[in-house]
Amino acid sequence: MRKQFAKTMQELGKDERLTVLIGDISHFLLKDFEATHPKRFYNMGVAEQAMMSMAAGLAMDGLIPVVHSITPFVTERCFEQIKDDLCYQNLGVKIVSVGSAFDYASLGCTHHCYEDIAILRSLPNMQVVYPAAPHEFDALFRETFTNGSPTYFRLPAKTHNIQTHPRFGEAEKIKSGKDVTVVAIGPQLQNAFDAAEELSRHGVGCDLIYLTTIKPVSAVSQKMIRESLEKTEALVTIEEHSIIGGVADVVAAIGRGIRYDEARLGVRDMFLTNYGTYDEHCAVNGLTKEGIIKAVHEIKPKNNL
Amino acid sequence: MNQKDTKNIRIDILDMVYKAKEGHIASSFSIVELLYAIYSGMAEGDSFFLSKGHASAALFAALAHFRKISREEMLTYCEYDSRLGGHPKRIPDIVMSSTGSLGHGFPMAAGYALAKKIKNESGRVFCIVGDGETNEGSIWETAMYAEQLRLSNLVCIVDNNNSQIRAKTSINIEKKFSAFGWQTATVDGHDIKQINDALFAPRAHSLAVPYCVIANTVKGRGVKQMESDMFSWHHKAPTAEELSAFKKEILS
Numbered sequence: 001m002r003k004q005f006a007k008t009m010q011e012l013g014k015d016e017r018l019t020v021l022i023g024d025i026s027h028f029l030l031k032d033f034e035a036t037h038p039k040r041f042y043n044m045g046v047a048e049q050a051m052m053s054m055a056a057g058l059a060m061d062g063l064i065p066v067v068h069s070i071t072p073f074v075t076e077r078c079f080e081q082i083k084d085d086l087c088y089q090n091l092g093v094k095i096v097s098v099g100s101a102f103d104y105a106s107l108g109c110t111h112h113c114y115e116d117i118a119i120l121r122s123l124p125n126m127q128v129v130y131p132a133a134p135h136e137f138d139a140l141f142r143e144t145f146t147n148g149s150p151t152y153f154r155l156p157a158k159t160h161n162i163q164t165h166p167r168f169g170e171a172e173k174i175k176s177g178k179d180v181t182v183v184a185i186g187p188q189l190q191n192a193f194d195a196a197e198e199l200s201r202h203g204v205g206c207d208l209i210y211l212t213t214i215k216p217v218s219a220v221s222q223k224m225i226r227e228s229l230e231k232t233e234a235l236v237t238i239e240e241h242s243i244i245g246g247v248a249d250v251v252a253a254i255g256r257g258i259r260y261d262e263a264r265l266g267v268r269d270m271f272l273t274n275y276g277t278y279d280e281h282c283a284v285n286g287l288t289k290e291g292i293i294k295a296v297h298e299i300k301p302k303n304n305l
Numbered sequence: 306m307n308q309k310d311t312k313n314i315r316i317d318i319l320d321m322v323y324k325a326k327e328g329h330i331a332s333s334f335s336i337v338e339l340l341y342a343i344y345s346g347m348a349e350g351d352s353f354f355l356s357k358g359h360a361s362a363a364l365f366a367a368l369a370h371f372r373k374i375s376r377e378e379m380l381t382y383c384e385y386d387s388r389l390g391g392h393p394k395r396i397p398d399i400v401m402s403s404t405g406s407l408g409h410g411f412p413m414a415a416g417y418a419l420a421k422k423i424k425n426e427s428g429r430v431f432c433i434v435g436d437g438e439t440n441e442g443s444i445w446e447t448a449m450y451a452e453q454l455r456l457s458n459l460v461c462i463v464d465n466n467n468s469q470i471r472a473k474t475s476i477n478i479e480k481k482f483s484a485f486g487w488q489t490a491t492v493d494g495h496d497i498k499q500i501n502d503a504l505f506a507p508r509a510h511s512l513a514v515p516y517c518v519i520a521n522t523v524k525g526r527g528v529k530q531m532e533s534d535m536f537s538w539h540h541k542a543p544t545a546e547e548l549s550a551f552k553k554e555i556l557s
Contacts, residue, residue: 019423039423042454050412050446057416060401063423065416080406081443085413088403089395 001155002029002098004134008141009033009066013040018145019058021051023069025098052078055093056085064092064145070104071097071113071154079119086150087123094145096153101186101240102272102281103157114267118245120152121215127151128214129168132187133159136166136212143168156240158278160190166212171221173228177205180296181228181260184238185211185247188265188287192238195292204296207232214250222254229255236295239266240287263295307497310370311337315527315555317366317379323548325383327391331525331538333363335466335494336433339520340367342500343431343462350428352417354401356410357435357464358392359540364400365389373399408441410434411461415447418459429458431504436465439475445485451515452486460504461487461517464494466524468535482517494520527555 006029012018013033019040020033027034027043034041040063044051048069055065067074074097075082086093097116104111121128127149131137137155144151164172174189175196184192189210196206207228211217217225229235235255237248243264252262265286272281282288286295314337322328336357343353344367355364362382369379374389381387388396392405401417404410414432421428438444451459463478479489492499503509503518524539525531528551531538543551 042419044450047443047446047449049408049443050415050450053409053412053443054416054419054447054450056402057413057418058420058423060413060417061420061424061426063420081409081412084403084406084409 001131001134001137001157001159002026004137005068005096005155006030006033008138010036012142012145013037015064017062017064018066019063020066020068021055023048023051023073025069046073048073048078049081052081053085056081056089056091059091059093064094066094066096068096070099070111071116072111075113075116075120075152082120082126082150083123087125090125090149092146092148092150094141094151094153096155098155098157100154100156101267102278105278105281106275108275109271109273112272114240114242115245116152116154117214117241117247121245121250125149126215128154129212130154130185130214131166131212132156132189133162133164136164139166140168140212156187158187160187160193162189162193164210164212169213169216169218169221171209171211171217171224173207173224174210175206175208177207179205179232180234180236180300181207181209181232182236182238182292182296183209183211183225183247183251185214186240188238188240191287191289191292194289195296198289199293199296204300206296211247211250214247217250217254225251225254226258229258229260233260234300235260235262236292236299237262237264237266238287238292242267242269244269261299263299265291265295307341311341312555314341314363314366314370316552317369318362319543319548319551321362321366321380321382322542324380326542327383328362328542329359329540330362330543331531331535332357332435332466332468333360334526334528334531335522335524336360336363336464337526338495338497339433339462339464339500339522340364342497342504344371346501346505347431348428350426352401352428352430354404354410354414354417354430354432355393356404356414356432357407357438358404358410361389361391361393364393368399407435407438408443411444412447415451415456415459418456419454421458422454422456429460431460431462433462433464436463436475436478437468439463439478448482448485448487455513456515457512459515461515463517463519464522465519466522468524468539479517479519487515487517488512489517489519491519491521494522495526529554
């Protein structure tokens with residue numbers, strides 16, 4: 001994903017407004033951009049509050065700043081700068097983070113971030129985009145970078161291998177099925193897809209819906225999600241994020257008034273104080289193919305199928 | 306002439322705050338001469354950011370004086386559908402940035418100054434920061450960035466009104482900016498000639514580094530009761546009796 005980020009910046013760098021500010025990460029990957037556009041590349045070190053406000057100042061003069069750093073530092077540490085300077089003034093600053101959720105599993109909770117989507121989607125004017133394959137970042141960044149609104153791009157370390165067709169603001173139906181609505185975001189699309197394949201071999205049909213834009217979700221996509229919930233009356237959400245404020249809540253708001261059973265897979269209301277690997281954290285939080293199949297069986301026992 | 310103008314600006318601030326029953330008069334009074342000098346001296350391409358947003362009443366009174374907004378609009382201060390409130394809201398071409406939470410306007414001004422460098426635009430970026438505001442870490446992050454990015458088109462004016470003496474004081478501000486690699490100067494912040502000279506004399510235009518002017522000011526300047534009891538007057542509207550007494554004192 002980071003490589004694609006560098007490639008997309010390099011290709012779009014011919015737009016003289018694009019200006020990249022990094023928080024002392026990814027310099028090697030962005031060296032071509034730096035070499036081609038030295039006046040529009042700044043390694044700002046680790047002063048995220050002023051970096052974010054300065055990006056707002058750049059946008060006021062018509063530039064398109066891209067601020068890039070590690071998730072907790074470029075979202076939570078400078079949250080008020082994002083609120084006041086980007087969102088309140090509705091300036092087109094693009095934030096691109098890496099290291100969300102427990103991508104840096106072994107570095108501990110200060111370097112985890114499973115609240116970024118929750119806090120950022122609470123801000124008016126903010127757009128929240130979560131691509132999980134290189135072509136998704138490229139397409140969604142190109143579609144939004146000139147739209148003049150603050151946008152957050154969450155880039156996961158892991159990617160999925162599913163052929164998707166991302167469009168800003170639109171949910172995508174990956175598979176159709178009559179029994180359970182499965183909504184996945186991020187690289188968990190892979191597990192959700194594999195789980196749906198296996199369930200289908202056992203006669204359980206999953207309506208698999210994938211969101212690359214968490215905010216906003218278009219009226220058409222909301223209708224698609226509502227129709228799915230009305231049909232299946234069962235929902236499993238899957239996210240590498242807290243089950244508070246993430247896609248589970250997005251879908252709950254969209255499905256208000258519809259009666260359905262629900263299971264939320266994600267990080268519960270707790271810190272993941274263990275170290276280890278990304279895969280170990282996925283396993284503990286039920287973010288595996290098996291975890292998804294188990295959740296589907298729990299909310300949709302066999303006799304109800 | 307100048308003195309008559311700054312008296313009128315103070316009267317306008319009192320009227321605005323009295324009518325709205327809301328505002329920071331004393332913090333506004335400390336920057337009246339600074340705003341007057343800046344708006345008198347700014348050239349084509351220059352811009353101004355008010356980082357200490359709670360002095361918005363002074364900004365709007367100055368904007369009305371210099372005919373950037375109408376007097377009628379000025380008097381809508383703090384009304385529900387007014388563009389002008391207790392902290393400023395961005396109005397492109399008139400009010401550069403929304404501020405209020407301290408330590409935001411200064412880095413935005415620095416970002417704007419950097420954009421001018423990137424785009425090869427002329428003009429300088431002026432920014433008033435409060436002395437208390439320099440408690441915020443983002444001020445020093447910005448001071449560091451401005452040095453490294455050689456933002457010689459950025460001018461920080463510190464309204465050094467000592468209003469923070471109840472808190473841990475912001476002391477030696479000039480030495481601190483100087484240690485961060487800035488060119489510095491100190492002026493009497495109520496002496497328009499001194500301010501004008503520090504900001505607009507030819508030597509101020511040809512610096513290689515960012516520039517910080519420490520303006521020593523008096524919080525509540527112009528009304529004895531506010532000067533001596535600045536804490537009570539930090540965030541308070543006057544009564545009708547106080548309004549007329551203060552106006553009389555200012556005009557005397």
